[in-house]
Every structure is written in C-alpha cells, then in structure tokens.
Amino acid sequence: MTVIAGCTQQVKLEKELVNSNKRWWKESIIYQIYPRSFNDSNGDGVGDLRGIIQKLDYIKSLGVTAVWLNPIYASPNDDNGYDISNYKEIMTEFGTMQDFDELLKGLHERGIKFVMDVVVNHSSDEHEWFKQSRSSRDNPYRNYYHWWPAEKGKPNYRWSFFDEKGEAWKYDSITNSYYLHYFAQKQPDLNWENPKVRQEVYSIMKFWAEKGVDGFRLDAFQYVSKDTTFPKLPKNFEKDINKYYGMGPNLHKYLREMYDEVLSKYDVFAVSEGAGSTLEDAHSLVDEDRKELQMAYHFESVGIGNKLEGYKLSELKKSFTKWDTSFAEKGWISIFLNNHDNARVVSRFGNDSPEFREVSAKMINTFILSMRGTPYIYYGDEISMTNIHFDSISQYKDIAAINGYKKALSEKKDMDAFMRDLNFTSRDNGRTPMQWDTSTNAGFTTGTPWLPVNENHKEINVAAQENNPNSVLNHFKKMVKLRKDNEVLVYGAYKLLDENNEEVYAYTRTLDGKKMLVLLNFTNHESSISVNAAKKIESILINNYSDLINKNGKITLKPYQSVICSIKN
Structure with a gap:
C-alpha cells in the first residue's frame, strides 16, 4: 500500500506541475511557410500572401495550430527577405498590407495562430x-x-x-x-547599444502585435549584443562561432527590456533563433522567471543530418535526450529537424529513394510529433518533398551558396567535393516550390517559378496524396490528431530506452498514469529491439505499416517502421 500511495502522490505532483506550466504555445504545432515558394496567385513566379490565402483550408486540414511565415517586409531581396528596408510595409512581390490583414483574419477564423519573423540583428543597406x-x-x-x-x-x-x-x-x-555585417554586405548590423535602436524595434513589434500577431521568431537574435571594442579573436574561432558572436554582454538586459515593453503586454510568445553555446545559455534565455523569451530554438540536433556520409543514430539520441532532460521541469524547447536554412529532412535524416521515401518520411514526422516541446513542421515535409539536384552553381539562388562557391574558388578548394556537398546541404533544396499537383510547375505558378520545381512533383504532390489513406500526407494528419488528442505527447515525461542501439530509437512518454511507447527504426532494413515496455502493449495508436511483430517483448521493425503504442503503466 505504501508503494501505491507513493505512486499516486507522484502522479498528483506531476499533474500539478504540468497544469501550472500549461501555455497555448507549448501545445502548438507550428507550420513554417517560406512565402516565396508556397503558392503564387498572380503568375509572376513568386509565392505571395494571396497565394497563402487561397490555401488556408488546406493548412487547416493539416490540423496545425500556428503558422510561421519567413519575412514578408519590404526588401530588395539580397537574402530573400532577410534584408529589410521597411519593417512596417509588405514586400511588393508578396502583396499589400490589406492582403496581410486578410490573411491574418483568415487564419484566426480557422483557429490558427500567426508567428511573425522579426529580423533585427541587421537591416538592409537600403533601409x-x-x-x-x-x-x-x-x-x-x-x-x-x-x-x-x-x-x-x-x-x-x-x-x-x-x-x-x-x-x-x-x-x-x-x-x-x-x-x-555579420551576414551579407547588404545586411549591416544594427547597433543595439543605442537605446534609440531598441525603441525602434519595440515599436515595430508593437505595430504587429496590435494587428493581432500571436508570436515572434527573432532571427539571429543571439548576436545582437556585441563587445563594441571589437577585440582580437583567437585562431579558429569560427569553429565555435556562437561562443564568440552569441550571448553578448548586454543581451539579457535587452531581452528583459523587450519583455517589459512588448511581450508582457500582449498574449504572445517569442522564440530566438539560436540558444547560445550551452544549456545554461538556453535556460538563461527562456526560463519563465527570467522574464525574457518563452521558447528555445537550438541547432544542435538539426546539424547532425548535414553530412554526406550520414550520421549515427546515437548522436541524434544523445542530443534530443540531453535537451529534454535539461528542460524537463523548467523552460521549453522547440522540436524540429528542418527549416528554411536546411535541405529537405527526408533527404538528410530519412531515405529519399523511391523504395523508402514514404515510410521514412512518416517515421520522421512521427518522431517530431511525439517529442516533448513545440514541434515545427516545414512546408512540404508533410508530403515528403525531397532535395532537388542542380548541375551547376548558375542554378543556385541562395546568396550563401553563391558566395560560398566564390570563396571556395578563391581558396583553391576541391570544387568537385564542394559541389557534391552543396548539392546535398544547400538551402535552395528546402526552398523549391510547393508541389500541389501534377500540372506544369506543380500548380505553384502559371508563370516561370523563381526557383525550379523538383521534377519528382509528378509523383510527390498534394493532389496525389489527399485521397490516399496510406499517403504521407494523411499519415501526417493522423499523427497531428494523435498529438492534439493526447497531452502525454505534449507534456509527458520522456524516457530513452536501449540507449546504445544504433538502429532503433525507442522511448516512452508518461503523464497522469498514461504511458506511450514510441519505436522508430532509422534504417533501411529490419531491426529488432527488446524492451520491457513492449511486453505491456495494450494497443497500437499509429503505425506506418499494417502490422507489428512482437514476440514477448522482442519487436522486429520493418525498414523505417514507426509505431506508437499505448502500454500499461
């Protein structure tokens, strides 16, 4: 009886802790849209706000609860909108402020929040x-x-x-x-040491908050505070750039000021791109008692997949487990493996071959949507869009790729090796137009697309998947619903199982006496795992195959099989 009473008390304490820390943005499922590439309404080859408005019902059908748009401000587009010339105007290519107001209204009418990208480490040199x-x-x-x-x-x-x-x-x-300019020459860094600059930024944020924006994603924000004496840096400092560029001497002062002036006055949240160099840095940014930001967005995990030679599953487990453990009781993190600064997730962490693309995409989406933290899903990943292949540097549009190529040439690097790596990791891979159907340009535009459409749009597109119950798209919708229907997948405790297994990622999520087992095979062959929790399976909640082989706790998973089970606690 003592043990039972102890367990009951533990469950009660866990429930009280969760209830006291509940926030709408913790329960959000955020869908990131790269506006240039989502849907073009006027045939100029560039996605726009009216194009997004046309697809609002599609976005709602996904079940996501928030949309994050990359910058839509007035910009000369040296870095695709991350060089801003006016923070209170809409880029002409994207539409008008009236279009924005209609988009925001349409999202809110559908119960979807809106997250604005705020780029204030730098502006355009044309501002x-x-x-x-x-x-x-x-x-x-x-x-x-x-x-x-x-x-x-x-x-x-x-x-x-x-x-x-x-x-x-x-x-x-x-x-x-x-x-x-920490970034491109046309992106001069703003001087945050000047209080007038900070007031300008807060004015910008208030402008959008008054319009009804629900959240802010702060681009490159960990770099805004600088040692303005600009001392010499040690050799090879680029290998740990965040240590020397990030978390400057006055960053927390600026964030507390931002919290007092803006964030505390509206029902909004803010997430900073980057979370410093350490877990301590991240906590100092987002722990609630700090009164600064609300959510950490670190890059440790996403970078693991940026290797042509592949990655070890143990690296991924170690990273996700480390961050979850650190934020188990305090603070909150973002969960993602992809965004506009990366190549396609199924090409990096899954397998984009025709044989395994669909099952591995389902496996990755299961993973992202079953971890503790706020999941971010990048447009196109819900249908398993893949990397595109470019034959020459002339096809690339990304300034990082083009200038990186020039730099590699000047340093006499192996250009064949450089191009192989670029073809795999380039940001342009993740920016190709959304694949809506089998028509010319995948239904993205009636004109010439700003970036080529992937040729595989004939096989990979929304129209082909919407009415197929076994499609990646419909599996994604089921997984979203499973998360929304089960708080255990949002707030539940995470426990890693079989830590050293290099093929299967297994963990449990537990909350209020409810327990789920997540099993993910990250390989292109069958793999087995034996865990005690598998002996207590009550039901299978989602599965990207039609069956599950379980012989008294020894489970054999098919290639890239992903399963979530309800188990007896």
Missing part, C-alpha cells in the same frame, strides 16, 4: 536608417549601426557568414569608415 547613417559621421542615425573610422586603422577581423571573402567589415568611402 532609410542606413542611408542616413552612412551619409555623414554626424548624422542623427550614425549610431544606429556599427562604424569604425578608417583613420584608426582596419578593425580587428570579424568573420561573415555570407561574404564571399569571409570579411564582416566593409569599407565605405562616403565617410571613410568600415561598417559591420
């Missing part, structure tokens, strides 16, 4: 702030950016993510000074 800033050293906007007078000598080297020479200081002859 009026920068035009003024570079015009003279005594201009009122001069201190909106980081300038270094040339008479002081060239500033200490800073590395740029996108510059073809890898140099983040750009000389500007107008005022005989250098300006800082």
Whole structure:
C-alpha cells in the first residue's frame, strides 16, 4: 500500500506541475511557410500572401495550430527577405498590407495562430536608417549601426557568414569608415547599444502585435549584443562561432527590456533563433522567471543530418535526450529537424529513394510529433518533398551558396567535393516550390517559378496524396490528431530506452498514469529491439505499416517502421 500511495502522490505532483506550466504555445504545432515558394496567385513566379490565402483550408486540414511565415517586409531581396528596408510595409512581390490583414483574419477564423519573423540583428543597406547613417559621421542615425573610422586603422577581423571573402567589415568611402555585417554586405548590423535602436524595434513589434500577431521568431537574435571594442579573436574561432558572436554582454538586459515593453503586454510568445553555446545559455534565455523569451530554438540536433556520409543514430539520441532532460521541469524547447536554412529532412535524416521515401518520411514526422516541446513542421515535409539536384552553381539562388562557391574558388578548394556537398546541404533544396499537383510547375505558378520545381512533383504532390489513406500526407494528419488528442505527447515525461542501439530509437512518454511507447527504426532494413515496455502493449495508436511483430517483448521493425503504442503503466 505504501508503494501505491507513493505512486499516486507522484502522479498528483506531476499533474500539478504540468497544469501550472500549461501555455497555448507549448501545445502548438507550428507550420513554417517560406512565402516565396508556397503558392503564387498572380503568375509572376513568386509565392505571395494571396497565394497563402487561397490555401488556408488546406493548412487547416493539416490540423496545425500556428503558422510561421519567413519575412514578408519590404526588401530588395539580397537574402530573400532577410534584408529589410521597411519593417512596417509588405514586400511588393508578396502583396499589400490589406492582403496581410486578410490573411491574418483568415487564419484566426480557422483557429490558427500567426508567428511573425522579426529580423533585427541587421537591416538592409537600403533601409532609410542606413542611408542616413552612412551619409555623414554626424548624422542623427550614425549610431544606429556599427562604424569604425578608417583613420584608426582596419578593425580587428570579424568573420561573415555570407561574404564571399569571409570579411564582416566593409569599407565605405562616403565617410571613410568600415561598417559591420555579420551576414551579407547588404545586411549591416544594427547597433543595439543605442537605446534609440531598441525603441525602434519595440515599436515595430508593437505595430504587429496590435494587428493581432500571436508570436515572434527573432532571427539571429543571439548576436545582437556585441563587445563594441571589437577585440582580437583567437585562431579558429569560427569553429565555435556562437561562443564568440552569441550571448553578448548586454543581451539579457535587452531581452528583459523587450519583455517589459512588448511581450508582457500582449498574449504572445517569442522564440530566438539560436540558444547560445550551452544549456545554461538556453535556460538563461527562456526560463519563465527570467522574464525574457518563452521558447528555445537550438541547432544542435538539426546539424547532425548535414553530412554526406550520414550520421549515427546515437548522436541524434544523445542530443534530443540531453535537451529534454535539461528542460524537463523548467523552460521549453522547440522540436524540429528542418527549416528554411536546411535541405529537405527526408533527404538528410530519412531515405529519399523511391523504395523508402514514404515510410521514412512518416517515421520522421512521427518522431517530431511525439517529442516533448513545440514541434515545427516545414512546408512540404508533410508530403515528403525531397532535395532537388542542380548541375551547376548558375542554378543556385541562395546568396550563401553563391558566395560560398566564390570563396571556395578563391581558396583553391576541391570544387568537385564542394559541389557534391552543396548539392546535398544547400538551402535552395528546402526552398523549391510547393508541389500541389501534377500540372506544369506543380500548380505553384502559371508563370516561370523563381526557383525550379523538383521534377519528382509528378509523383510527390498534394493532389496525389489527399485521397490516399496510406499517403504521407494523411499519415501526417493522423499523427497531428494523435498529438492534439493526447497531452502525454505534449507534456509527458520522456524516457530513452536501449540507449546504445544504433538502429532503433525507442522511448516512452508518461503523464497522469498514461504511458506511450514510441519505436522508430532509422534504417533501411529490419531491426529488432527488446524492451520491457513492449511486453505491456495494450494497443497500437499509429503505425506506418499494417502490422507489428512482437514476440514477448522482442519487436522486429520493418525498414523505417514507426509505431506508437499505448502500454500499461
């Protein structure tokens, strides 16, 4: 009786902890849309807001509860909208503010929240702030950016993510000074040390919050605070760039100020791209008592799949388990394996061959939607879109790919090896147009698409999958419903099983006396696993095959088989 009473008390305490920490954004399933590539309503080859409006019922049919759009602000498009020239206007290619208002209204009418991408580590060099800033050293906007007078000598080297020479200081002859750009030359970094800049940012966020936006994704935000003395950096600092670029000296001060001025005043959440270099960094950003951000978005796990030679499942287990363990009782994390900065998830973590594409895509979606944290699903992954193959650098549109190619040439690297790697990892892989049907350009546009449509759209498209009960799309919808119907998959405790198994990822989720067993075969062959929980299976809740071989707790999984079972606790 003592043991039973103890268990009952433990369940009660767990329930109280979960109930006190419930938030709508923890229970969200976020669908990320790259607007240029989702649906083109006017035939100019570029996706737009009216195109998304046309597909609102499709989005609702997925069961997702929130949509995150990549930047839609006015922009010269040097980095596909991440170089912003006006934060309170809509990019002409995407439509008008009236279109935005209609889109937001349409989402809300369907019970879907909206997450805005906020890019304020840098602006476009065509923003009026920068035009003024570079015009003279005594201009009122001069201190909106980081300038270094040339008479002081060239500033200490800073590395740029996108510059073809890898140099983040750009000389500007107008005022005989250098300006800082961690990304492309046309993306000068804003000077957050200037309180006027911060107030400008809060004004932008309030503008969109007043319109009804439900959340903010803060792009590259861990980099906004900088040591403005710009000291020398150690050799090979690029290998741990976040340690030297991220989590600057005043970042928490700025975030608390943002919380006080904006986040605390609206029913919104904010997630920062990146979570520092350590678990401690991440907690310092999102733990509720910090009054800063609400959700951590780290890149450790997603980067594991960016290797041509493949990855070890134990690496993936270790990463996800480490983050879950750290955030089990405090803070909250994002769960994802893909976004606009990565190649297609089924090509990296699954198997995009005709034989295994569908089952491995179902397996990956099962995984993402059965972990603790807020899942992010990238458009097209619900139908198992794959990498596209480009034969030459001339086909790429991504500035990171183009400048990376120029840099590799200048450094006399093995260009065949470079191109093989680029073909696998390029961001353009994840930005090809959405594949709606078998028609020309996959139904994305009646014009010439801004980026080529994958030739496999004849086989992989929404129309072909919507009425097929065994399709990747309908399996995705079932998995979304399973998560929404079972809080154990949102808040339940996670326990890794058979840690050293390099083929099967197995874990349990437990909440309020309810327990589920998740089994995922990450290989293209049958694989077996023996776990005690398998002896207690009550029912199979979802399965990407028609059966499950279970011989007294020894389960044999087919290639890329994924199963979630209800088990006796």
